[in-house]
Amino acid sequence: MNRWPLVLLHGWGAHAGVWGEVIARMNLDHQVIAPDIPGGDDSISSVDEVIDRLSATAPERCVVAGWSLGGQLALTWAHRHPQQVAKLILVSTTPRFVAAPDWSQGMDGAAFSGFAAAVSANPVEALRRFLMLATQGDVKAREVARKLEAALTTRPVADRSVLMHTLDWLRDTDLRATLSAIRQPALVVHGDRDRITPPAAGEYLARQLPDAHLEWMPGAAHAPFVSDPDGFSRRVAAFCHA
Secondary structure, three states, rough: OOOOOOEEOOOOOOHHHHHHHHHHHHHOOOEEEEEOOOOOOOOOOOOHHHHHHHHHHHOOEEEEEEEHHHHHHHHHHHHOOOEEEEEEEOOOOOOEEEEEOOOOOOHHHHHHHEEEEEEEHHHHHHHHHHHHHOOOOOOOHHHHHHHHHHOOOOOOOOOHHHHHHHHHHHHHHHHHHHHHHOOOOOOEEEEEEOOOOOHHHHHHHHHOOOEEEEEEOOOOOOHHHHHHOOOOOHHHHHHHHO
């Protein structure tokens, strides 16, 4: 049975430390890698470039898991380097973050622009608002917010330029046309109370990816791995070991 290393990609505004509790609980007998996603380097201007940089330092064969924006990066990685990515785990992920005439499962464009302006004006306060939205609706909202805040505050808030640059990725990325070409086995994990990436986005991914399975996290919002770390870890271990 293959024991590929597991690479964990964090979401927007976060860092690799957000995976700390999950890593501690995972019952895996192989390597787990949680890199910080490069986003503030002037030499990186696109999602493709950041994926190529991550790919160059990752194992030759691995399972790639991503949360939210990290899930979009994982999908792009699987598409650009299919020989490297053995399996995919997509956590609270959407193929397109911002709504469009043919995509209703995204954030309203005006609301996104308003949020980007708030990030530019006051990154710390904007991240606090984003954190509250990420936990809204979760049956353990206060506990999840406390845990996320504790994990994120172990490091300084990212520079304004990094936050704005990665917001551009969220605004511009649309992976719908590439999903049918991503043939790796995929586990789609989605909270059924997610207010940031609607559950319908997870259902869409599970339908459009050729080899995908959807697992709901009952009572969880946008951070199901924080809301139910044991349940999340069991799902990931079962998928990795299958």
